[in-house]
Amino acid sequence: MQTVATVAALREHVVAARRDGRRIGFVPTMGNLHAGHHSLIERARANSDFVVASVFVNPTQFGPNEDFDRYPRTPAADAEGLARGGCDLLYLPDVAAMYPFGVAGTMRIEVPQLGDVLEGAIRPGHFAGVATIVAKLFNHVQPDVAVFGRKDYQQWLVIRRLVADLGFPIRIIGAPTLREPDGLAMSSRNQYLDAEQRARAGTIHATLASMRDAVLGGDLPLAAIERQAFEHLTHAGFAPDYAVLRQAEDLAEPLSGRRDRLVALIAARLGSTRLIDNLAIGGAIDGEV
Numbered sequence: 001m002q003t004v005a006t007v008a009a010l011r012e013h014v015v016a017a018r019r020d021g022r023r024i025g026f027v028p029t030m031g032n033l034h035a036g037h038h039s040l041i042e043r044a045r046a047n048s049d050f051v052v053a054s055v056f057v058n059p060t061q062f063g064p065n066e067d068f069d070r071y072p073r074t075p076a077a078d079a080e081g082l083a084r085g086g087c088d089l090l091y092l093p094d095v096a097a098m099y100p101f102g103v104a105g106t107m108r109i110e111v112p113q114l115g116d117v118l119e120g121a122i123r124p125g126h127f128a129g130v131a132t133i134v135a136k137l138f139n140h141v142q143p144d145v146a147v148f149g150r151k152d153y154q155q156w157l158v159i160r161r162l163v164a165d166l167g168f169p170i171r172i173i174g175a176p177t178l179r180e181p182d183g184l185a186m187s188s189r190n191q192y193l194d195a196e197q198r199a200r201a202g203t204i205h206a207t208l209a210s211m212r213d214a215v216l217g218g219d220l221p222l223a224a225i226e227r228q229a230f231e232h233l234t235h236a237g238f239a240p241d242y243a244v245l246r247q248a249e250d251l252a253e254p255l256s257g258r259r260d261r262l263v264a265l266i267a268a269r270l271g272s273t274r275l276i277d278n279l280a281i282g283g284a285i286d287g288e289v
């Protein structure tokens, strides 16, 4: 695996691979890679012939009081893991490469509606930061296929919308969430949890599973299921931001009576650590599971 830090060096490798007739697969990350990220690399390998991964902790998707400074950075272990996982090229740009006119001077892609709810309501500007950096990375790498995790469900929908709205000729694959044995979704932020918090963190997935079972059981109204989930999390010592049931394709409130192709989504703080997770209910929105 080669590592490059500039657009020019990246392009040389990608152009050469394409000249050889290879399809380019791309996995953008913020580093501190775990098995969830590695599963995306594997999926990219299965759907392309030359896999590029990027590691870039993007300042514009963090709010002023969020964890940008303390976000875990482990570049040597990341490079080693990517090489072992069969990644062909690691793109490791710095802030100047991604924001040549500075963070304050950058053009931005806004994400109205879809980017305003749930995570977007709690983290204003977050999805504009995500859409902007992903658009830049897409233009740098020019992949045929890009793989994102459904762990960040709303982000995955935002990327699908970005590609459909701005016309990027890129196929987006949504990969399933990798979990710890107790159901906790793997995340770089899990390491912020102390031992006692970690022992309780599986409650989020258990609550999502209860929401799914209640929806499929068919007796309780969706609003009651949401309320119970929120209360359950609160009693278990979490500070939930939301525990909701939404339409899987657009995160709108479900039409009356609808109980298929929904998604249960939870965001909750445990101490100072904010965790998000979700579970598809009654069928996913496309076949790429």
Ligand code: AMP
Pocket: 028, 029, 030, 031, 036, 037, 039, 040, 147, 148, 149, 150, 151, 152, 175, 176, 177, 178, 179, 185, 186, 187, 188
């Ligand atoms: P991040 O480095 O957290 O920005 O994540 C990079 C990519 O990995 C995103 O597409 C995430 O959705 C995905 N990802 C993060 N955690 C998981 C997980 N537990 N399972 C599958 N994909 C994940």
